[in-house]
Amino acid sequence: MASMRSTGKVNSVVVADFVFLDGQYDxxxxxxxxxxxxxxxxxxxxxxxVLDHKVTDYIRVTRDGDLVLSRDYKELRPDVQAQFVIAGTLTRHQNGILVQARMVNLLGKDIVAAAQTLLPTQQVRALLASIGGEDMLPGSAL
Known part of the structure; x- marks a missing residue:
């Protein structure tokens, strides 16, 4: 937020999942x-x-729970009216994972804010251990 350039009023933002810089962007x-x-x-x-583009227009009631989120594009609205998107990349670093995030204007594709931070190896390992997230670090583990 501190690096945001003057863009006028930010009407709406969506956030995309972060991807590894050296991995597949899909x-x-x-x-x-x-x-x-x-x-x-x-x-x-x-x-x-902030708009949550993964919320469906209905609640799916199943034996596994009452669910409103989906990753199936056919269940989601194609017309999310967002002005900006937050996109980010992850890079393996000897001291952890480097996270780079940017806010991009969806119309002009110009970057209006950017930031980076390093997630220390110890924090990433703690998260991995707490959830058994072997798929968190495709390609190699910390």
Whole structure:
């Protein structure tokens, strides 16, 4: 938020899953999905209007639960009216995972904010151990 250039009023933001820089851009592991969820919370707490594009128009009641989220594009609205998207990449580093995030204007594709941080190896390992997330780090584990 501190690096955001003057863009006028931010009407709406969606957050995409973060992907590994040296991986496939059409696949995200658990770490990338978790970072996107955290980013949604942080942006909301900062006062931005955050759209959750994975919410369906109905609640699916099953034996496994009452579900409203989906990753099936056929169940989601194709017309999410977002002004900006948060996209991010992950890079393996000797001291952990380097996270780079950017807010992009969907119309002009210009970057209006960017930030980076390093998730220390110890924190990533703790997250891996707590959830058995072997798929968090495609290619190699920490």
């Amino acid at each position: 696949k995200s592991g658990l770490l990338g999905k978790q970072l996107a969820q955290s980013m949604m919370s942080e942006l909301h707490q900062s006062g931005l209007k």
